[in-house]
Every structure is written in structure tokens, then in C-alpha cells.
Amino acid sequence: MPRKPVKTALYAPPIGRDVNxxxxxxxxLDDSGLTAVSVSDHFLVGRQDPIAALAAIATSTRRLRVxxxxxCNDYRHPVITHHAAATIDVLSGGRLDLGLGAGYLAAEYAAAGLPYDEPGQRVDRLAESVEVIKALFTDQPVHHEARPTR
Structure with missing residues (x-):
């Protein structure tokens, strides 16, 4: 049985004052054999915007998955998320892995002035956003009518 290569990922180092x-x-990290570098979407811990950081990582590396x-689905409209992801994917030469989540940190919702809905509502919104984002990655026109909330 052929052996599958081990895949490894690390969180990207925090951006400091010395960008170089x-x-x-x-x-x-790109030269190390590591498989991927990731960025999370938390604004109370960490000082980097994930979209901007992913774009910078994409243009600073040549091999690593980004x-x-x-x-967090609730922080961005799905059309904006798609637009950013498509741009980063082009900048990275197709190396973007887009992970989306329903959000879970009540303190971040409160800090952003967003309602912290029940988990089922957040998951429903995420599922709807995934449908829209996936459709936007096709060559077909996208027509979507939002589902009523619970």
C-alpha cells in the first residue's frame, strides 16, 4: 500500500512592526517542507485581518497552501467572502484552502456589536453562505433568495 505524505500546518506568525x-x-516556512500556513478570524486575540494576511502570505510564498x-461567516457577507477568496486564490496560484465557520465566541460578537444567535441559526446562515459562495465559483449566474430565519 502506498504511503500518503504527511501534511503539516502551522498558524502564520503574527505580523509585527518589521514586515520584511x-x-x-x-x-x-515555505522552504521547510511544511504543507500549509493558516490564519484565523479572531479580532480580540491577534492583530491581523485574516483576508489581508492571507493575501500577503500568498504573495510571500510560492509552495505553501494558504x-x-x-x-467566521457572520463577520462578512458571502459575496464579499467569495470576492476575497477568489482574489487570494489567484494571488497564490490556486493554493487557497477556504475554511468557513459559524462563529462561537460570544465576546467577539459583542465587541463587534453583532447579535449572538443560537447555534442552529448561525449554522443555518453558514450553510446558506456556503451554497452562495460555491455557486459564485462557477461560471453560471447566481440567483439567491435568502431563507427566512428561525
Missing amino acids: AWREQLRR MALVL
């Missing part, structure tokens, strides 16, 4: 040093860290692990 940060890019050099990414280049070393992972959104994960973007």
Missing part, C-alpha cells in the same frame, strides 16, 4: 522579517519567516482556518 515576517516575510522572511514565511519564506523559511489556509483560512476559519473565517
Whole structure:
């Protein structure tokens, strides 16, 4: 039985004041044999916007998979998420892995002034967004009518 290669990922190093040093860290990770570098979507812990960070990682590396692990669905409209993901995928030469989640940190919702709905509602919104985002990655026109909330 053929052996599958081991896949490894790390969170991207935090962006500091010395952006050139940060890019050099990414280049070393790119050369290390690591499989992927990921960025999460938490604004109370961490100081980098995940979309901007993923774009910068995409242009600073040549081989590593670039992972959104994960973007919170409720922080962005699905059309905006698609637009950003499509741009990062082009910048990375097709290396983006887009992870989406329903959101779970009540404190971040409160800090952003967003309602923290029940888990089922958040999951329903996520499922609807995934449908829209996947459809936008096709060549077909997308017509979508939002589902009523619970």
C-alpha cells in the first residue's frame, strides 16, 4: 500500500512592526517542507485581518497552501467572502484552502456589536453562505433568495 505524505500546518506568525522579517519567516516556512500556513478570524486575540494576511502570505510564498482556518461567516457577507477568496486564490496560484465557520465566541460578537444567535441559526446562515459562495465559483449566474430565519 502506498504511503500518503504527511501534511503539516502551522498558524502564520503574527505580523509585527518589521514586515520584511515576517516575510522572511514565511519564506523559511515555505522552504521547510511544511504543507500549509493558516490564519484565523479572531479580532480580540491577534492583530491581523485574516483576508489581508492571507493575501500577503500568498504573495510571500510560492509552495505553501494558504489556509483560512476559519473565517467566521457572520463577520462578512458571502459575496464579499467569495470576492476575497477568489482574489487570494489567484494571488497564490490556486493554493487557497477556504475554511468557513459559524462563529462561537460570544465576546467577539459583542465587541463587534453583532447579535449572538443560537447555534442552529448561525449554522443555518453558514450553510446558506456556503451554497452562495460555491455557486459564485462557477461560471453560471447566481440567483439567491435568502431563507427566512428561525
